[in-house]
Each structure stands twice: as C-alpha cells, then as structure tokens.
Amino acid sequence: MDWDKLRIFHAVADAGSLTHAGEHLHLSQSAVSRQIRALETSLNTTLFHRHARGLILTEQGELLFDATSAMVKRLDAAAARIRDSEEEVFGELRVTTTTGFGSLWLVPRLPALYKKYPDLKIDLMLEERVLDLPMREADVAIRMKEPSQADLIRKRLMAVHMRLYATQQYLDEYGTPVTRADMRSHRLICQNATSFQVMAGLRMVQALMAEDMPSLLTVNNYFGVLQGVLNHLGIGVLPHYVAHDVPGLVRVLPDVDSGEVPVYLAYPEELRQSKRIAAFRDFVMEEIATYRRNAQISAGASE
Template sequence: MDWDKLRIFHAVADAGSLTHAGDTLGLSQSAVSRQIRGLEESLSTILFHRHARGLILTEQGELLFDATRAMTKRLETAAARIRDSEEEVYGELRVTTTTAFGTLWLAPRLPTLYAKYPELKIDLMLEERVLDLPMREADVAIRMKEPSQADLIRKRLMGVRMRLYASTEYLRQNGTPTSLIEMKDHRLVCQSANAHQVAAGGALVRELMTQQIRSTFTVNNYFGVLQAVVNHLGVGVLPDYLTEDFSQLVRVLPDVESAEVPVFLAYPEELRHSKRVSAFRDFVLEGVIAYRRQRTMPSSE
C-alpha cells in the first residue's frame, strides 16, 4: 500500500476537508483529490461520503483511519526516541495529570527542571480524564491511582489524603470547629458531588454532608476549592500536599481525613530509554523526596 497516499488520506480524514488537508500538506486540492481517488481504487472501496459541508468517513474509511492513526502515533514515538540525544535533553514532552496536582504541586516546581534543561518543552495537559499513554495521547502521566493499562512502566510516588483546612483569618472571624457536629455552623468548601474526583475524596465529602451543613460552596476542582479557602470563604476539603506551599492554611479537625490516595508516575514501555522522560522522572522523584523531607521535619525537631 502506497504510504504517500495513506499519509494524505490521514490528513484528509483528520481535517474533514480536502482544502484544509491540502493546506497542511502543501498540496493543491486537486492533487489531494487525485491521491484519495487512487487509494480508493487500489482498495476497491469508498473511503469518504462527500457532502456540501465536507467529508465524512465511511465504515471502511473509519477502519483505515484507525490504522493510520495508530501508525502515526508509533512513528511519533520512534521520532521522539531518535531525537533523544545521548548527552542532551531537549524537545517536547507531553505530561498529563489532574488540574489540582499539576497546578498546585507540579507547576511551582518546574523552574528547577527548566534551569537544568532550558531547551526542554513541556506540554502540560491538566485533565481529570485518563489519557491513553500507549496510544500516545501523552508521554508521561501522574495519576491518583495505579494505572491499569498494559505496557506501562509505573512508579509509586507518594500517598495523598484529603483533609479539612481553613485560613487563619476565617477561623479568627468564625471560630474553629472542634467536632464534626460543629461543622454545621461553618461553610463547607469542596468539590461538587458530580465532579470527577478520587473516590476517597468523594467519600469524605459525603460523610461531611451528613452533618446537616447549612452553607456550602462547591466547585469542580481542588484549585477552585483552594482559591475559596485562602480567601476566607469557609472550611475546605483539600489534598494534604498543599500544607508546605500555603502556610496560611490551618488544619481543622485533625482526626478527620480521607483514605490514602496513591500517586503514580507512568509512561509507555517503549519510552524506557527516552532521555526526556528520564529527566522528567528524576525531577519528579527528587521533588517527592524533598516534599517527604519537609513533611517529616517537624516531627524530628
């Protein structure tokens, strides 16, 4: 099968238009159209339904597009591995993690990585959705549970618990609850019940809601919860990794916390020898070691 024709087919299927695909490939619309017709003739099938608004893949076209998409991902992986220098770390690295962890833990520590590898290009994708690493939706993932996908190298980084925090100013104005029953007199700030969150965090919120709390503020990620809490809105459910970076937060009801949530770093087996992945992995592990040291320091004094 002619790879040039497959490459052009993939661009057309991805763009949904001969004109847009031609712009991407640097070819005229007529040249793209000829290549598509030639591919359809060689396969003895129709790959696209033609409509006034563009092109729609037929069932056979969908099958071929799935194949070319997988091929493209594999080629991107191979190219990335080839680009990895034996002595330098540079190029793009796509990292995915949750909005809260990426914004509140990872991003503040990235200057250390860039200081060491200034030519690295991090594309940080903050999503609650679990991206498909083997299909190269991302190169590296930091997830709040052990990945279940096959062919992944995984490393447990640390454990996180959801706990109750409030600002010193809020507690000065409203007092500090000393029991779960007293939470009904405070505004609870947490993720909304229908937001995607770790099961342990959701279970803690449901437990708190049984206290007939009169006022709540809910938001769909922990970054929003944090902003509300540091601005004195109420008592918030937040991950415990915030305690070192936000000294104005005070833990409330120390006996109340979620079950432990494991944090894993994962990447495809085929990127085992990638210099960029290794550099990022080592950077995260060093950050975790420093974080653990900070957490244990008070107890050692």
C-alpha cells in the same frame, strides 16, 4: 524517488567514480552502475558525463547533488543530536495529570526543571480525563490511582490524603470546630459530589455533607477550593501537600482524613529509553523526596 538510489548517486557524485563509490558502499561496480542507470531512467535525464578520468555531473546531476548534499547534512545533524541526547535533554514532552495536582504541586516546581534542562519543552495537559498513553495522547502521566494497562511502566510516587483546612483569619472570626457536628456552623468548600475526583475524597465529602451543612461552596477542582479557603470563605477539603506549600493554612479536625490516595507516574514501555521521560521522572522523584524531608522537619518542629 528511491532513497537507496539517491544514496548511491550521492556517493558516486562525491567520489567521482563508480569503483570508489562501490568500495565505500560495499557494493560491486556493476551493482552501483545499475542503480545509477535506474535512477537516470526514472528521472528521464542524464546525471553524469562519463570520460576516461572518471565521472562529471551534468547540470541536472548538479541540481540533484545539491539536494542530496542538503539531505545528508540534515541526517548527519540528526544523528549527532541523537548521539548528544545520551547526555542532553531537549525537545517536547507531553505530560498529563489532574488539574489539582498539576496546578498546586507540579507547576510551582517546574522552574527547577527548566533551570536544569532549559531546552525542554513541556506540554502540560491538566484534566481529569485519563488520557491513553499507549495511543500517545500523552508521553507521561501522573495519576491518582495505579494504571491498569499492562504495557505501561509505572512508579508509585507518594500517597495523598484529603484533609480539612482553613485560614487563621477565618477561624478567628467564626471559631474552630472541635467535632464533625460543629461543621454545621461553617461553610464547607469542596468538590461537588458529582464531579470527577478520587474515590477516597468523594467518600470524605459525602460524609461531611451528611452533617447537613447550611452553606456550601462547590468547585470542580482543588485549585478553586484553595482559592476559596485563602479568601476566608470557609473550611476546605484539600490534598495534604498543599499545607506544606501554601503558608497560612491551618488543619481543622485532625481526625477527619480520607486515607491514602496513591499517586503513580506512568509512561509507555516503548518510551523506556527516552531521555526526556527519564529526566522528568527523576526530577519528580527528587522533588517528592525533598518534599518528604521538609514535611518531616516541619512535623518535628511542631512537636
């Protein structure tokens, strides 16, 4: 059925008069009458009894008025929620990022986001594949390189460095390497050189493997690498932010560093006004600012 005709029918049924409905809808009485007749013809029924005091709904008209009343209530509720959303954040937000960053940095910080926005529903997609944001495979992405698509809004968040870490227990048992050549006496834990990872991390892994490591543990994501390190299996290649969040990690060979890996947050231009994305973006930026302050405090305390 034509919604315009239903809208006019509802106004007439509510007002009980073609004239009053026309005034409300800013339509002439004849235009309103034509739309009602057309609706009755399409439904092959009579919707109103006409008499000198106005219009009275027929039984069929009552059924249709019940349906349009329910529709109007739902539309009014939706409009109210849209207006409220200028101040409130709710609904589903699909976020994609890498397994390592998502599991090691983002997820541990989500309780603060949910505490602030309890009605937010996050669908977190952790995978190395770059999802297509303009095609709405996700709403917002955190990526380890600058997005190349022109129709995305992007914000540089931070720079990540891949470095070497071990536990003190491991170093006490097997010794602390002083040079790269000393790594030949240790087990390296890293992502496999054939698995997807940032280019800077891959180059670092390839350079370390050139030292002819006798023992390796390769995992296809940094979460697995971290678990290997925490279980004292060897020296792992990990993003530097892990050291600030996971107690007990000791940096090994401070001169070994991947260099900067930029981290970007991106979302489609069409979602510029989304309150959910704005809330998530601001939350991530606040958490990064807090992380930086804590890192500076830790660095100052260790000097």
